[in-house]
Amino acid sequence: MNATTIPCHEGPVRRLLREAGSTRLTLVLLAVVALAVIAHARIEGGLAGPLAAAFALAAANLGAALLANERLRADLALFVFHLALLVLLALAALGRLTALTGTLELAQGEVFDGRLLTQESGPLHPDGLTRLRFVNDGFTIAYAEGWRRGRTSNDVRVFGHDGRATRHTIGDIEPLVLDGYRFYTTPNKGFAIVMRWVPRGGQPPERGTVHLPSYPLNEHRQAQSWRIPGTSREAWVMLDLDAPAIDPSRASTFQLPGAHRLVFVTGGERRELRPGDNFAVPEGVLVYEGLTAWMGYKVFYDPTLPWLLACAGVGVLALAAFFWRRFVRERGPA
Amino acid sequence: MEAQLLGAAVAGYGLAGSLAVVATVLCRRLETVIVGLLAGGLVAHTASLALRWDRVGHGPFISMFEVLSSNVWSLTLVFLAAYLRVRAVRPAAAVALPFIFVLMAWMLVTHPDDGHFPATYRTLWLYAHVGFGKVFLGSLLVAAAVGVLMVSGPPGARALRAGGIADEVRAEHLALRFLALAFVFESLMLVTGAIWAQDAWGRYWAWDPLETWSFLTWLALAALLHARFTLRLAPRATAIAIAGVFVLAILTFFGLPFVSTALHKGAI
Structure with missing residues (x-):
């Protein structure tokens, strides 16, 4: 969750990843997801397309952050939580494609x-x-x-x-x-x-x-x-x-x-x-x-159900481990 | 007996809350009395809930009266646990307990009907889902109460200092600890709710009003924690945002049942 480290000689791919995985962009995309969810709930028949697009953008940002943000990768619990979120989104999408x-x-x-x-x-x-x-x-x-x-x-x-x-x-x-x-x-x-x-x-x-x-x-x-x-x-x-x-x-x-x-x-x-x-x-x-x-x-029918559950369980455990270390073991102000 | 015990609990909670406000305003140390009154109220309330459970054959999950009563109980329990475990939380009683008063007042004007316990509620997932939800709301209440003190000017700062919190940064850290706890337990509430929904309604997520707004509350919590750690929000901004998330959570779990006709009602 901390600021991305910027190398001195950054290649175009790495720069793209860093920008796509920007933590400031994450906040914008969380707001976009929230708006898409509200629109989906308020409009008769739902807005599945925009909702899926909002989640896809958030997933892209998350994936890029996992690749480019070194502080995120340095903390195992935080990395596992964010990875679990990404896998959860991918599984939910796969589930929609295969479900009945x-x-x-x-x-x-x-x-x-x-x-x-x-x-x-x-x-x-x-x-x-x-x-x-x-x-x-x-x-x-x-x-x-x-x-x-x-x-x-x-x-x-x-x-x-x-x-x-x-x-x-x-x-x-x-x-x-x-x-x-x-x-x-x-x-x-x-x-x-x-x-x-x-x-x-x-x-x-x-x-x-x-x-x-x-x-x-x-x-x-x-x-x-x-x-x-x-x-x-x-x-x-x-x-x-x-x-x-x-x-x-x-x-x-x-x-x-x-x-x-x-x-x-x-x-x-x-x-x-x-x-x-x-x-x-x-x-x-x-x-x-x-x-x-x-x-x-x-x-x-949804073949992703057990994987969704496992992924959610791992994600919550990793989140709890991250906060435990941050707030309980390492006491004192952030 | 059930009603008398509930009356005794309400009296205990009310007195404890009043003393907490007096203690904060006048900078008096009344902690032992407040703990005794809250604990006594909880014992009486637990006995009242148990008697009702035995009489109607189901837990306090159905009617608005039951839901409010069980939330008054769980919020008091979580707050008392925090009060005993974390000394710095104690001044926040002057904010948290009056909020619980409001729920108590609402409960007292609600008809105490028994309700019908649906067959789909006969599962352990009910207890997991509702239990996690109650810890979530309780933790969020503690975080919001500390946040409200942080933005209450000199009286709030004085109260926080009386609890051993020297500055805003430490107060914010305290609020964030409980906010993090709330985030973990809301995540658990959503996961167990999805498991239960799969068994009860044949789908794990369907964006019904309560699912939608619970997810938005989770998203708001996630955004707040993310913003705090990435943008380095000022302590007061964090405190205001925590209070905002608390309002959103309360509207979701207590307000939505009045405007939604969906099967999945909230407030449990």
Whole structure:
């Protein structure tokens, strides 16, 4: 952190490094980073580009200082702290290039097949999701009075590359980690309508689920529209409950509603269905089999995570060692 | 009993703070009485917090009342430790303890509701994150209190001299020691918070309002330490800057919860 020593015969590269690593420039760049962070936070959608540029400039200044500032290199603890900062910035940038975040929903008994509902990934992300398989074996969520969500416990079965299944329980702060991909349960969950579609053309029947909006967040909007597979026919369903599935007046758990009706509308025709009821249309027959639950998951992948943690740990230790020596062992005014 | 113990703690803290101001203004030595009152207040406050913890089933991390109460406790604890360990810090009680009064007054007008303890809080990272944060704020309070005395003219200089600090340079050195401690503990708070956020929300950093302003506080601390050692700031300039960083930290951790609707609320 002290002033750079200026050699008598300084080459152009060394001079450039010294100027780029100037400690006065560091202060300016810290202010630039602060402004970029504030702008990123204040502007809708963020300002990722300027933020990355500000951090890149700060990293360049730090790198040049590590090379050119002899006082910085002479103090091991201070050098390690600044080096850790630089590596941290580099790892964070690498992480953004290789990371993936996404969401998916799985009904009870449904197998994850590598497809995500939403996805955002860096250009260098090595897509390994398609080889991962796990099944949602059902979940429990405790609720305190007033629909205050408590512990979530989700049983999953993971199928390894050899086809063997292993059981895990995940939820809240315990993700399922598969090949570096971290799957988290989320507050986004609800009811799913299980339907069987029997086409008239002799094609094999299909069984699937229609996920209703998250419950209890959308308690009064339990409706969904979808297209019947293999047809151009639009259908709309609404779950009509006699009472809330989760009683808000007492401690309870997430559970499937007991008494309910399913309002089914297609081609201008409306009917109320109960489990086992059929609905015939010109293209085939839909059979309402019943209700199940779906869980929304968040998936996160960043191969730099353990390195970021190690780097941050080393950096803080080095900083503590530097201050310990400066303020405790070497007592007296600076 | 919980309320009575809290009342006793508030009385102890209030009396200790009043005596600290009197001692500074009149140059009286009341250190033993001040330590006794602060320690007694802390014992009563600890018992009150423990009873509440046992009653509601979770620590003081949720409602504003709990957060203010636990911060009054931790700031007093850190200040008392500094008061006992570093004699030169003692005159700063006349600045630090009145600040804690303000938090106490805020706490007393806040509704003491229990709050709901989220499932994602059932982790040791909560205690690490919050614990580091409290040491950070406590250390910053000590540094800022010394800094305020430094810029308080002759009364401040007289108070510092009574604590054995002969000049501004030594006072600045004292403030910087605590500022450095605050910087290390804020770094630890950010790292443990990121680990917890990864487990709880599936991301280690997302620039939510509290993350943003915590990082800006860290950046301000880093810039201040950097400026002090590279530009050789004058002691008074350092003192004013320390007070500025303290204000930023207080606005971040106690002001942001009122303007942010983000999941990640502060003040813990």
